[in-house]
Amino acid sequence: MAEKTTIKDLKPYFDEARSDKIAFVGKCHDCGKDISIEIDRLEDGYKVSGGAVYMSAIGPIGKCDVCYKELPALHNFQPCAVYSRIVGYMRPVSDWNPGKQAEFKIRKVFEL
Numbered sequence: 001m002a003e004k005t006t007i008k009d010l011k012p013y014f015d016e017a018r019s020d021k022i023a024f025v026g027k028c029h030d031c032g033k034d035i036s037i038e039i040d041r042l043e044d045g046y047k048v049s050g051g052a053v054y055m056s057a058i059g060p061i062g063k064c065d066v067c068y069k070e071l072p073a074l075h076n077f078q079p080c081a082v083y084s085r086i087v088g089y090m091r092p093v094s095d096w097n098p099g100k101q102a103e104f105k106i107r108k109v110f111e112l
Helices: 007-017 065-070 098-105
Strands: 021-027 034-042 045-049 051-056 059-064 083-086 089-092
Touching: 007 021, 007 034, 021 059, 034 051, 034 059, 045 051, 051 065, 059 065
Parallel strands: none
Antiparallel strands: 021 034, 034 045, 051 059, 083 089
C-alpha cells in the first residue's frame, strides 16, 4: 500500500539531485494525464506544486491536482496475499492470529 510521501522519503532524491528542488514527471495514477510535480525543500518541510507524490514498493506515484482534490487517497490497488511458514506449513499472513502477525512484522530476513 502506498502512503503520502514525507520529507524523509524524499531526502534521497534531494541528495541525489544536490538541489533544493526536484521534479517528478510521468502520468497521473488516476486519470493517466501527463504530469510534472515540483517539490521545493524548505527549512520546515516542503512545498509541492502540480499534484501529490506517494511512495510505494515500486517507487514514487504521482497524482495531478484535479485528481488529488477529488480523492486524496490512492485507490485501485490490487491486494497482495503474503504467505509465510508457520507451524510447518505455508499460510497467508492475513489468516494468522494478531500475535503471530505482530511477530511476522518484526522478523528479520536473511539472504544467503
